[in-house]
Each structure stands twice: as C-alpha cells, then as structure tokens.
Amino acid sequence: xxxxxxxxxxxxxxxxxxxxxxxxxxxxxxxxxxxxxxxxxxxxxxxxxxxxxxxxxxxxxxxxxxxxxxxxxxxxxxxxxxxxxxxxxxxxxxxxxxxxxxxxxxxxxxxxxxxxxxxxxxxxxxxxxxxxxxxxxxxxxxxxxxxxxxxxxxxxxxxxxxxxxxxxxxxxxxxxxxxxxxxxxxxxxxxxxxxxxxxxxxxxxxxxxxxxxxxxxxxxxxxxxxxxxxxxxxxxxxxxxxxxxxxxxxxxxxxxxxxxxxxxxxxxxxxxxxxxxxxxxxxxxxxxxxxxxxxxxxxxxxxxxxxxxxxxxxxxxxxxxxxxxxxxxxxxxxxxxxxxxxxxxxxxxxxxxxxxxxxxxxxxxxxxxxxxxxxxxxxxxxxxxxxxxxxxxxxxxxxxxxxxxxxxxxxxxxxxxxxxxxxxxxxxxxxxxxxxxxxxxxxxxxxxxxxxxxxxxxxxxxxxxxxxxxxxxxxxxxxxxxxxxxxxxxxxxxxxxxxxxxxxxxxxxxxxxxxxxxxxxxxxxxxxxxxxxxxxxxxxxxxxxxxxx
Amino acid sequence: xxxxxxxxxxxxxxxxxxxxxxxxxxxxxxxxxxxxxxxxxxxxxxxxxxxxxxxxxxxxxxxxxxxxxxxxxxxxxxxxxxxxxxxxxxxxxxxxxxxxxxxxxxxxxxxxxxxxxxxxxxxxxxxxxxxxxxxxxxxxxxxxxxxxxxxxxxxxxxxxxxxxxxxxxxxxxxxxxxxxxxxxxxxxxxxxxxxxxxxxxxxxxxxxxxxxxxxxxxxxxxxxxxxxxxxxxxxxxxxxxxxxxxxxxxxxxxxxxxxxxxxxxxxxxxxxxxxxxxxxxxxxx
Numbered sequence: 001x002x003x004x005x006x007x008x009x010x011x012x013x014x015x016x017x018x019x020x021x022x023x024x025x026x027x028x029x030x031x032x033x034x035x036x037x038x039x040x041x042x043x044x045x046x047x048x049x050x051x052x053x054x055x056x057x058x059x060x061x062x063x064x065x066x067x068x069x070x071x072x073x074x075x076x077x078x079x080x081x082x083x084x085x086x087x088x089x090x091x092x093x094x095x096x097x098x099x100x101x102x103x104x105x106x107x108x109x110x111x112x113x114x115x116x117x118x119x120x121x122x123x124x125x126x127x128x129x130x131x132x133x134x135x136x137x138x139x140x141x142x143x144x145x146x147x148x149x150x151x152x153x154x155x156x157x158x159x160x161x162x163x164x165x166x167x168x169x170x171x172x173x174x175x176x177x178x179x180x181x182x183x184x185x186x187x188x189x190x191x192x193x194x195x196x197x198x199x200x201x202x203x204x205x206x207x208x209x210x211x212x213x214x215x216x217x218x219x220x221x222x223x224x225x226x227x228x229x230x231x232x233x234x235x236x237x238x239x240x241x242x243x244x245x246x247x248x249x250x251x252x253x254x255x256x257x258x259x260x261x262x263x264x265x266x267x268x269x270x271x272x273x274x275x276x277x278x279x280x281x282x283x284x285x286x287x288x289x290x291x292x293x294x295x296x297x298x299x300x301x302x303x304x305x306x307x308x309x310x311x312x313x314x315x316x317x318x319x320x321x322x323x324x325x326x327x328x329x330x331x332x333x334x335x336x337x338x339x340x341x342x343x344x345x346x347x348x349x350x351x352x353x354x355x356x357x358x359x360x361x362x363x364x365x366x367x368x369x370x371x372x373x374x375x376x377x378x379x380x381x382x383x384x385x386x387x388x389x390x391x392x393x394x395x396x397x398x399x400x401x402x403x404x405x406x407x408x409x410x411x412x413x414x415x416x417x418x419x420x421x422x423x424x425x426x427x428x429x430x431x432x433x434x435x436x437x438x439x440x441x442x443x444x445x446x447x448x449x450x451x452x453x454x455x456x457x458x459x460x461x462x463x464x465x466x467x468x469x470x471x472x473x474x475x476x477x478x479x480x481x482x483x484x485x486x487x488x489x490x491x492x493x494x495x496x497x498x499x500x501x502x503x504x505x506x507x508x509x510x511x512x513x514x515x516x517x518x519x520x521x522x523x524x525x526x527x528x529x530x531x532x533x534x535x536x537x538x539x540x541x542x543x544x545x546x547x548x549x
Numbered sequence: 550x551x552x553x554x555x556x557x558x559x560x561x562x563x564x565x566x567x568x569x570x571x572x573x574x575x576x577x578x579x580x581x582x583x584x585x586x587x588x589x590x591x592x593x594x595x596x597x598x599x600x601x602x603x604x605x606x607x608x609x610x611x612x613x614x615x616x617x618x619x620x621x622x623x624x625x626x627x628x629x630x631x632x633x634x635x636x637x638x639x640x641x642x643x644x645x646x647x648x649x650x651x652x653x654x655x656x657x658x659x660x661x662x663x664x665x666x667x668x669x670x671x672x673x674x675x676x677x678x679x680x681x682x683x684x685x686x687x688x689x690x691x692x693x694x695x696x697x698x699x700x701x702x703x704x705x706x707x708x709x710x711x712x713x714x715x716x717x718x719x720x721x722x723x724x725x726x727x728x729x730x731x732x733x734x735x736x737x738x739x740x741x742x743x744x745x746x747x748x749x750x751x752x753x754x755x756x757x758x759x760x761x762x763x764x765x766x767x768x769x770x771x772x773x774x775x776x777x778x779x780x781x782x783x784x785x786x787x788x789x790x791x792x793x794x795x796x797x798x799x800x801x802x803x804x805x806x807x808x809x810x811x812x813x814x815x816x817x818x819x820x821x822x823x824x825x826x827x828x829x830x831x832x833x834x
Contacts, residue, residue, distance in 0.1 A: 181833035223820035242628025
C-alpha cells in the first residue's frame with residue numbers, strides 16, 4: 001500500500017476541516033506525505049462539508065476519484081459520494097444519522113456518556129478510523145495532543161471509545177521518514193512573506209485569502225508585524241502604499257472582486273514607484289461567482305490590471321514550497337525594483353494543506369538597492385541606468401521626499417513636458433528590464449516528468465500537482481512557468497524543447513495561459529479546460545488528456 | 550528643485566488669479582512654520598494630497614509629500630501615521646475627494662481617531678473638471694453635469710464628522726486668513742483626528758466671496774469647544790444650502806485615545822524571523 005485516500009464529511013459546524021487535518025497528521029506521523037482538499041459551500045452552519053486526505057510515499061498535490069475510507073457524519077456524506085466508493089472502500093459512520101454497511105458507531109450515545117459536546121463527534125469517528133486502518137492508539141494520542149487546544153482529555157476519551165468499537169480492516173504500513181509539517185497554501189505564503197522581510201499586512205476579508213489575514217494577525221499579536229483590516233480594499237492598497245512610503249515592507253491579500261477595487265491603487269504603485277505585494281487568491285467568477293470554489297480565470301486580469309503601462313512581477317506558485325519560496329522572493333524583488341508584485345494563487349492552493357519540506361536553504365537573498373544620499377539635493381525619481389532610484393524614506397534629515405501619481409520630474413514635481421514624460425516612461429521600462437535580468441538567475445520555470453517526451457503539458461499554479469502525477473503515469477513531461485510576468489519565454493522554450501504535442505491544462509474556459517504562450521510564439525496543439533469550480537482529480541485529468549486528439 | 554530651504558518650492562504655480570487656494574497655501578505654510586519653530590523638524594512633516602486644484606499643494610510646499618489619487622488622501626495618511634507615529638501627517642483634500650469619492654475613508658478616520666489633520670478645500674464646485682456640482686453645492690446648483698440644477702441637498706460635513714467621532718472639528722474660510730491659520734495650526738497640534746472644512750472661493754466657477762463676506766462670523770468666547778451637543782447645534786446653524794449666519798472657528802475639541810496609541814505594542818517585541826518561522830513549522834508538525 002503506497003498510498004491511501006480518506007474522505008471525511010458532515011455538516012458545516014461539525015469540525016470537518018480540523019478532522020481532516022488530524023487525519024493528515026496521522027499519516028505524517030507514519031512517514032507519509034499528505035495533501036488535503038477541503039470542499040465547503042458558502043454558509044456557516046449546515047450544508048455539506050468534506051475533506052479528502054491523500055497520503056503517499058511520494059509528494060502529492062492532488063486527490064483521486066476513489067477513496068479507501070469514507071468517514072460519514074451524516075447521510076449526505078454517503079449519498080453525495082457514492083461515485084467515490086467501490087468494493088474496497090471501508091465506510092465508517094455515525095449509526096444514529098447514517099444507514100450504511102461498515103463500521104457504525106453510535107456517536108451521540110458515546111458523546112452523552114462522556115458528557116462531550118456534539119462537535120467532538122469528529123474525534124470519535126477519527127478513533128474508529130485509526131483502528132480500521134491499523135494505526136496504533138499511541139499515534140492517535142500523540143496527534144490529538146499536538147493539535148487540540150481545548151478539551152483534549154475529553155477528545156481523547158471520545159476518540160478512544162471510537163477506537164475500541166471499531167475493528168481492523170487493513171494495516172497502513174509505517175515508514176521511518178520523519179514527519180513533515182502540514183501547511184495550508186495561505187500559511188506557506190504568510191511564512192514566505194515573513195521570510196522575505198514582511199513588516200505590515202493589510203487586508204479586507206475575502207475567500208480564499210481570509211485565512212492568510214487570520215494567520216498573520218495571530219503572528220502580529222505576538223510581535224512587531226503590523227496587521228490591519230480597514231474599511232475596504234481601496235483603503236487596503238492605499239494604506240499599503242502609505243506604509244511603503246515610510247519604508248515598511250507591506251503586502252495585501254484579496255480575491256478577484258477586491259482586486260478590482262485595488263486596481264487604481266496598483267497603477268499608482270506603478271507610477272509613484274512604491275512597492276507592494278498583492279496576494280491574489282482566485283475563485284470561480286465572474287462577479288461573486290462561487291466564493292468557496294476554485295478557478296484560474298484571473299491570469300490576464302493580474303497581468304493587465306491598472307491603467308497605463310508599468311512593470312510588474314506576477315508569480316503563480318503551484319504548491320506550498322513554491323508558495324513560500326516565491327512569496328519571499330516577490331517581496332524582496334518588489335522592494336529592490338520598486339514595482340508592484342502579484343502572487344497569483346487560487347482556492348485550491350490557499351486552502352489546501354500540503355506536507356511541507358522547508359525550502360529556506362534554497363532561497364537566494366536578493367541584494368537590496370543601496371539607499372539614496374540624504375540632503376537637499378535628493379531626487380526621489382533620479383534617472384539611473386537601470387531605472388531604479390536609490391530610495392530614502394521619511395523622516396530623513398534635511399531631505400524632502402516627494403512621491404507623485406502624476407507624471408513627474410526627478411524631484412517628484414508634476415510635469416506635462418513632452419521630453420520629461422518620455423524620459424520617465426523609459427525609466428520605468430528600464431526597471432522592468434532590470435527585473436527581467438534578475439529573474440534570469442532564478443528558477444522561474446519548473447519541469448517534471450520525462451524532459452525528452454514528445455508530448456508535453458504546460459500548466460500553471462495549483463494544477464501543477466495533478467499534472468505532474470498524470471504526466472508520470474503517461475510518460476509525458478510538464479512545464480510550469482512559475483513567473484508569469486515578466487514572462488520567462490526563453491526559459492519556457494528551452495525546457496519545452498520541440499515536442500510533437502503541447503497540451504495546455506488550465507482551470508478556465510478561454511485558455512488564458514495558451515493565449516500568453518501564443519503572445520511569445522509558443523503554440524499549443526491541444527488543451528484541457530475545467531471551469532466547474534472543482535480541481536481535477538488524477539483520474540479525470542488522465543481521461544481528459546487521453547481524449548485530446 | 551528642492552535646493553530652496555524655504556517652504557515654497559520653485560514649481561510654477563498654476564492656480565487661477567484670485568483662487569482661494571493661495572490663502573490656504575499661505576495659512577498652511579505659516580502653520581507649518583510655527584510647528585517647525587516649536588521644535589518639530591521639517592523632515593517629520595508629511596503632506597498628503599488628493600486630485601483637484603487643491604492637490605497642487607504637494608508641488609508647491611517644500612515638505613515631504615505623497616500626491617495620491619482622487620479621494621484617497623485619508624487611507625494614505627492613516628497608514629503613514631500608523632507606520633511612523635513620530636511623523637506629523639497633514640492631508641489636503643478637495644470636497645470631491647473628501648465628501649464624494651472618499652467619504653468612507655473620512656468617516657473611518659474620525660471613527661478611529663487617527664492622529665492626522667484633514668484640511669478640506671471646500672469650494673463647493675469641481676474646478677479642475679470645469680464646473681460640476683459637489684456634495685456641498687447648494688440645491689439647484691447649475692453645473693455642466695446638472696444644467697437644470699441639482700435635485701439634491703448638500704451634506705453638512707461638520708455634522709458627519711461630529712457623528713463619526715472626530716475629536717477636533719473646525720471650519721475656516723479663505724476670506725478670513727488669520728482665523729484659518731489658527732484653526733489649521735490648532736488642528737495640527739491636536740492629538741487625534743482633526744478635521745477642518747475650509748470654505749474656499751473658486752474664482753472661476755463658483756465665486757461666493759460676497760456670500761461669505763456677508764454671513765461669516767467667528768465663534769465667540771462664549772462657545773464651549775468641549776460641549777458636543779452645543780457644537781452639534783452650532784454646526785446646524787447653517788446647512789450649506791440656505792442663506793444664514795456661517796460661523797467659523799473650532800466647533801468641537803476633545804481628547805480620547807488615538808488609533809496609534811491603541812496599536813502601540815510593548816517595547817521589546819522584535820521578532821527573530823528565522824526562529825519564528827521554525828517555531829511555527831514545528832507547531833504544524
């Protein structure tokens with residue numbers, strides 16, 4: 001048994017997400033790499049929530065169509081997932097709410113006897129699952145102790161009752177790899193930003209990046225990170241630019257709707273050269289769309305948002321390690337080149353959990369710009385060879401620092417003179433070229449699978465995980481541009497080679513990556529799109545690729 | 550450009566002859582000079598402006614400045630003050646900026662008692678876009694977007710600010726420079742959110758010089774600045790619409806903790822980032 005999949009489902013409020021995480025931690029302790037997908041509708045109580053935890057000896061970033069264990073806290077969980085069950089699937093359920101064949105536990109009776117609240121039903125079913133999967137009680141006890149803050153003893157008792165009532169079906173083999181941390185994409189982004197030197201984070205809550213706000217707010221309570229939630233996303237980005245003006249390294253987080261409100265501020269950042277990092281978590285649109293479901297339909301929005309022309313950095317990490325790595329670099333690069341940077345992610349990455357291999361030793365340190373020379377002759381927009389002006393921040397002795405969203409001269413004073421306007425446009429263009437040169441030294445394109453395959457997949461963002469796995473099984477190669485602007489066209493072409501087929505896989509309807517590739521002279525021969533808000537399963541993508549002529 | 554050690558830059562001034570902005574500029578310059586004379590270094594002063602005629606102040610005053618976009622002075626100023634409480638942050642905003650495009654930010658800054666000063670150049674007309682009505686234009690104002698006259702009453706900005714929690718609420722008028730300099734200076738010195746609505750003459754599109762000369766009077770000795778309901782009543786004396794006496798001066802002044810004071814963290818909370826990241830990773834294992 002190299003891998004195992006578990007689905008746990010119930011109503012919103014049943015603690016499904018935390019139960020899923022406990023199951024993922026059980027596998028971590030047994031030496032597996034885990035990935036967890038969390039599916040929930042946009043409501044607070046009721047509905048149907050479920051998570052799928054997939055554990056494997058290899059790194060995983062996708063789930064399968066079938067599950068080995070189905071943990072049902074209500075009847076919906078069985079009825080809605082019949083397609084995921086086959087003869088081998090072990091069903092574990094709450095016998096008071098579900099009619100099924102398998103391990104049926106009278107959860108309410110147990111909770112009553114232990115004087116435990118209803119939400120602890122998830123611990124009970126986890127105990128039963130552990131026994132059914134042959135996971136030792138000591139592992140369960142350890143994981144519960146590490147992850148439960150409130151009512152630990154009661155949770156343990158309830159879990160033990162579930163454990164004792166079940167019987168073993170299989171024994172998940174134990175491997176001696178040390179357990180890896182489990183991080184959500186949001187947490188990986190937050191930690192990466194902190195690694196890059198984040199000093200302030202400003203956001204208005206919006207799925208799927210609200211949890212990044214919550215995570216950093218907790219971090220900020222204990223230290224010198226400034227976290228603020230203002231009245232709207234317009235205030236968010238303008239506050240970030242105010243912070244940046246004083247030299248504070250600042251990021252903001254939102255989704256498409258909030259980013260719409262930020263675009264005028266983004267353009268201001270392009271013009272007044274105050275850097276800002278925007279974490280843009282995509283979800284199914286247009287408009288409010290499906291707030292808690294995934295999409296990759298904001299690529300061109302991220303590339304082109306804001307009036308006028310200005311250089312920007314856009315990165316699209318595909319897993320937790322890339323999220324950490326590129327969040328750190330985005331912050332460092334934005335500050336070095338005084339440009340806005342966008343970390344383009346999606347619901348799948350932001351709210352998915354991944355076994356995390358600490359990438360810190362591989363992250364290069366970007367040499368920051370040397371500061372400007374203080375004094376009355378300081379020019380905030382002094383024209384330089386690479387277009388980047390050595391910065392100073394107020395208060396600096398004897399120095400007046402003027403930033404301006406109008407076309408301005410070197411001192412930051414508004415101008416409409418033709419030659420000055422052209423000079424300043426060229427200054428900003430040169431910054432973009434300097435950024436491109438710096439990126440040429442960085443791993444802007446990832447590749448997986450067979451590098452010499454005559455059939456190649458091009459994908460971006462969170463889809464990379466499932467593409468990697470499918471490519472391995474079909475003998476294909478995968479090219480994942482992680483940096484999307486400035487587009488690493490030479491890097492993509494070099495890695496892609498000259499294959500017979502180029503298939504572009506993306507979770508949108510119009511082929512946004514395919515269009516971007518075409519702009520750079522890279523032609524696709526086929527495409528697989530998905531736009532129902534759900535990520536590809538391994539089987540689904542395999543089947544879809546097989547169907548491409 | 551910045552070699553001039555004085556408070557006025559050598560940028561070419563493009564306001565119309567007779568524009569009320571000159572009066573605000575000199576009042577603000579003199580108020581800033583007195584702040585500097587009181588011991589605050591010039592480099593600790595930051596001016597944030599929006600978009601419109603008023604906003605050229607950023608080009609004309611030789612201090613740190615952030616020339617923002619329309620309606621967005623207040624969030625920039627709030628953040629600058631939050632990041633560096635040792636800076637003195639002044640916003641110059643137009644009535645379009647403060648009351649139309651960016652009203653939400655103004656209300657929230659008052660609610661939070663952010664320690665910034667907002668000076669609204671309220672000429673009650675859009676000048677730079679050539680004469681349209683603003684939130685404080687009188688009912689029936691005939692502008693280029695309302696040739697038949699507006700069909701809505703103006704806001705009373707003082708009422709909005711008092712209701713929102715501003716701890717310093719004042720009004721000035723460009724026809725009374727000395728009083729204007731006083732209310733701006735006091736506003737800058739006020740610890741907390743200071744709001745100053747400045748009735749400004751627009752020489753080209755809405756010249757109310759006669760109206761203001763006829764009706765404006767200074768709040769007398771008898772006015773109690775710490776009396777909220779008295780201030781509210783005084784603010785309602787004129788509704789920005791009809792002809793009635795228009796008082797100027799400090800309507801309301803009180804003290805409550807500022808946003809920056811409430812956000813202040815105990816000293817010594819400097820995080821060791823690598824150790825913090827390692828600790829969080831361990832807690833997730």
